[in-house]
Amino acid sequence: MVKGGRRMRKWVSLIAILTISGIPLQAEGIQQPVNEITAEVSQNKEVITYLSRQLFNTILEEQQLSYLMTQTENQEISLKEAAYALCQMLNEAGIYLPESEGISDPYIGKLVLLGIWQESELNGESLMTSEVWERTYERVLYYQESQQAFTRVDTKKEKTMMAYRQKTATSASYEEIEIGKLTLSNQVLAYGAYTYPLYIFANTSYIDLNTLEALGFTFEKQPQGDVLSFTQGKERANEPVKEKSIAVSLSKEKIYYSTLKTYALKSEHGLFIPLRILEMEFNLKYDTAIIGLEVATKKASYLSYQEGLLHNSSGQPIEVVTTSYYWDGEKIIQEMKRQHLEVGQSIENPSACYVLRGAYYLNTLVNLVETQGESYQDEKLYGQQMESILKAYEKARLAEIKKREEKKQEDNKQSEKITNQEVFPPAPVYATLKVDAKGLKKGEQVEIYREDNGGYTVITQEGKKVTIPRSKLIIPYDQKVTAAPASKVQIETYINTQNIASDTEYLVWTDLYRQTTYILKGSKNEWLLVKRMICSTGKNLTPTPRGFFTLKNKVPSFGQEKGYSCKNAYGFIGSTYLYHSILYDKTGSYIISGKKELGQKASHGCIRLLPEDSLWLYTNMPKGTKVWIN
Known part of the structure; x- marks a missing residue:
């Protein structure tokens, strides 16, 4: 090989010199025009000559690497393809250099490690130029003659690579996740006087190990794994697996037959291996319904x-x-x-x-x-x-990763929901029945939904709404609100786990627990906080209804006939429950009540705001905006 390499070195050198200099290749009986040997590309006003596939294939054939030859319309050779061929010439395996080397291809990495290529020579090119090939090929041929002919990587890099080689590597593995289902084949395997069922997966026939034992196979435990061997004349009938569809995963168990390892599919019924592995010692005769199995004359045992x-x-x-x-x-x-x-x-x-x-x-x-x-x-x-x-495994693995990620996200959401519910607990008003009423028992607790003509609409524990006279309920006194303000992150995280949508780009959320109203902008589960406003909702005797509502009716002010004025009123339940300013005199000239009470329950059911906040909401919130009071 070295001797032939010397001849090739001289021949390649001549071609490269003539090609680069532009001299037609007609000497020594070579009649090919230049454009059959190289491709010329103009780049930055310089002519760069690339190694052609014709010459590359000729070199591969000369070096007894014809199995690497390809016939393709692409006449240029990539650096990766050239590096792989050169490593084959040297019988060197590739190696992945550390990430700091900036080289992702293992064969380019090996040539750099051997000193045959310098990183600076690659110069960002993805194709092999004639100039680089000439130098590289010369080095490879000399390297074959003497590995001492070239300067290796510097001492520091060599130490780095030695440390890298000596790292204890944990082999990557695959999870035993379901990759699909084996289905019962229409074909059966026939051997001797018996037939045996087969299964199909990814257009490949499989046979289970129990059936192989019935055919006369035995298993021997060896250090590398289970080794299958066959003894003729020991076939017998076998109780087949009866399922028409069997879920399988890619097994981690190592099974060898004859000379090499075979993969196996794992199921609750045991292992299945590809039928074609038997071709090492058998002839398989395929028919429409039957695959005949006969012991073959031993092929050359290389x-x-x-x-x-x-x-x-x-x-x-x-x-x-x-x-x-x-x-x-x-x-x-x-x-x-x-x-x-x-x-x-x-x-x-x-x-x-x-x-x-x-x-x-x-x-x-x-x-x-x-x-x-x-x-x-x-x-x-x-x-x-x-x-x-x-x-199939990769598809299943990605699906499993997605499934786990979705579960993780859902678990996180549930965790956040639990955590956030501690930060944003619902704040209903509960009353206790003094006597039996409307099918409810004395002492039973109900949620007060709203005041209703001297009585209350209440929500039972079963979620039904009924009206109970006020005289039959014990309603607790108002408690002072002491909850600390929530952060922007807490507000956005919580609201975006509630799956709340609005018909506009805004959402209004009144937090009864904190007596604060939040204005959010965005869309379902993508809400961003734009404004928060201190407020006063209804007292326990006149509570603000909890639930989802919609901003509908606007009035500049109301209440003058009762001796006061509430400005910037925006109704969310008809004209009964509204967002509005604190109370002014009936002319609207000065504030008479409500400012000191903001942040505490104080109203008859409406939601009071500072004058500037009520004006902002009145002016900026479009009709149809979703309201959540909780």
Whole structure:
């Protein structure tokens, strides 16, 4: 590989020099025009030449990395794609540098760590330029010959990286949350004289472990997990799972069959594994209603699984291309890797760079096995791809996170509601019956809703409104209001947990407990406090009704015929209960009553305000505004 690399280095150097200088590539039998090798882009009045895909694929083929070659209309090579290929040439795994490095791609990070790339060289580019490729490729080839040829990262950075590598990483895992339901398949599995039920999930057939035992499989506990093995001629009938639909989660249990790990779905009936895993030792013959199972002639045994390692059991050196899958707690990470195994040599699957990151190793798919005499490419040979399962898991995980967040928010709201109800307790007036009346018993307590023609409309404990004569009720004396003022945050937090909407952009809330009226602006559960006003509501003998009402009728003043004047009156229950100013003389010239009583119960049921506050409410509040008195 090194020898071929030297030839390639000279060839690439020549192409790069000729291309950058603009000389047509016609020497040495190369007839391609320049535009087939590179793409020219004008940037800041300078011509920047980018590495072309044609040249890149040629290099990959020369370096025995043809499995990385792609045919695409996009002729330019990204830095990430180039970095991945270079790491494959060096047989180096990527590594995630600390966030302070400012590099998110693990393969770019590895090249920086090795000193092959300098961060300053990248210069904010996302595409590989011919100039950077020329320098980088030279360094890679020399690095292959001698790892001492280049200056590594400085001592401080090396110490930082060593500390980073040595961190104890806790593997990311996944929760066993329901990801969907297995459904009973229309197909059955036939083996020998017996048939066995199958289940479907995400267009994949699954078989449960109890059925596998009936087929002749056994389970052996080993350090890496449960290992399945098959013994021919031990099949028997099995009592099938009868449910047509079974809820499943992605199991954390590790199960291996033949050489590699397989994932499993967990249910209340046990574990299910993909049927296709059996293709390692069986031929599956698919028909409309039956999938036939027959023991296959052993395929070339290139690899075996021994003590948690992939082992070359072919008797000759082999090249293996694998794709390993990791789960970092949020998304799937795929790592493709080419590895050389001498006879009897083993390699461990999980890559250290992802374990350092805290990723959880899931599975390995063997894409390609090459020997001196043949190349075997069959993605069903070893392992499985599990994107569909993890996509289902990710969807379920996000739904579960949303559900938990909503529950948390609801719990917080309930907690806030309980807390805020202590800050803003309802302030009803309760009376006690002196005698039996209207189906109510002597001594029973009722809430006084409003005065009503010498009696009272009261609310029973069942929520019914009935009228009781005043003489039959014991009404307590007014108590002095001593509650401390509420903060803006407390007011807004509480009102926005009450789900109160208004037909206008305003909401008027009178807090009986504090004898304060709040003006809020906004919309349902998004109210903001704009004004607070001290007030006086009805005394216990003449209480202000509690509940939801609407601002309706305006009158500039009233009461002159009774010898006083109340200004800026805005009714919320007809013309009986209103917001208005404290009392003036009947000409409206001077205040005669009510100012000293503000902040205490003092009225006959209306809500009194300072003159300037009553004028503000009268002027600014539109009709139809919701009123809440509590």
